[in-house]
Amino acid sequence: MAALGDRSSFPRVCRGPVARGEKAPRPAAAADEPSVRERATERIGLKEIGRHLSELLPDATRDCERCGLPMTPIAEADGLVTLECANRHRHTVPLPADAAARERIRNWIARRGAQLHVQHERWEAEEEDGRAEQKARIVRPSNRHRQTGQTPGMLREEALHTPGIWAGVVFTEPGRFSSWHHHGAHESVIYVVRGQVQLECGPGGKTILHAQPGDCIYVPRGEIHREGSDGLGESEIVVIRSGSGELVVNVAGPAA
Numbered sequence: 001m002a003a004l005g006d007r008s009s010f011p012r013v014c015r016g017p018v019a020r021g022e023k024a025p026r027p028a029a030a031a032d033e034p035s036v037r038e039r040a041t042e043r044i045g046l047k048e049i050g051r052h053l054s055e056l057l058p059d060a061t062r063d064c065e066r067c068g069l070p071m072t073p074i075a076e077a078d079g080l081v082t083l084e085c086a087n088r089h090r091h092t093v094p095l096p097a098d099a100a101a102r103e104r105i106r107n108w109i110a111r112r113g114a115q116l117h118v119q120h121e122r123w124e125a126e127e128e129d130g131r132a133e134q135k136a137r138i139v140r141p142s143n144r145h146r147q148t149g150q151t152p153g154m155l156r157e158e159a160l161h162t163p164g165i166w167a168g169v170v171f172t173e174p175g176r177f178s179s180w181h182h183h184g185a186h187e188s189v190i191y192v193v194r195g196q197v198q199l200e201c202g203p204g205g206k207t208i209l210h211a212q213p214g215d216c217i218y219v220p221r222g223e224i225h226r227e228g229s230d231g232l233g234e235s236e237i238v239v240i241r242s243g244s245g246e247l248v249v250n251v252a253g254p255a256a
Contacts, residue, residue, distance in 0.1 A: 191239075
């Protein structure tokens with residue numbers, strides 16, 4: 001039996017405070033168990049080994065470590081395969097030794113090359129048939145023109161015209177109103193830039209809308225109307241139309 005004065009053999013819970021600089025002894029049973037750090041290191045090592053052994057899934061893809069999206073092979077060079085996900089994250093892995101896996105990788109790369117080829121052909125076709133004008137661009141005031149459908153009493157300047165959209169600026173002198181018209185199968189949105197705008201529509205033209213700078217007016221398809229400036233200065237509006245067919249159809253007036 002240990003001497004009463006020797007406290008080193010007592011369980012940790014029975015000992016008094018540890019003196020400064022003294023290390024508390026570990027119980028014998030605990031000395032044989034791995035520490036938390038050792039267990040974590042072991043798990044990380046196994047994980048890394050497993051990841052290395054399964055860099056690619058059976059279909060020659062893998063999940064992106066950054067966003068979780070599938071990554072597919074896009075290039076092969078110098079014994080390495082580059083994969084990319086939809087978010088353009090890239091990862092490089094060694095080219096597998098398995099012949100079937102290599103074939104799947106090369107099929108992915110060939111498929112992507114075919115898609116790019118189709119995309120470039122479409123771009124070239126757009127350039128040839130004039131649809132390249134639909135690319136993003138700025139239309140300056142000097143680029144607007146008046147070779148578009150006009151209605152007496154107002155002046156339209158076209159800024160943009162595609163198969164589905166017309167956009168332009170319309171000016172009306174103070175106290176002047178346009179003649180009656182509609183815009184066929186087009187819906188229109190009018191934004192008032194300056195001046196006071198009055199729009200008359202509905203049965204007999206009895207519905208009257210008054211708009212001022214900052215206001216928007218919606219005009220449905222086929223709505224017979226006329227608009228003008230009911231203020232002391234010229235009005236300026238921006239008009240966006242969506243639809244197809246005739247842009248301006250001038251008529252005698254709305255039915256009662």
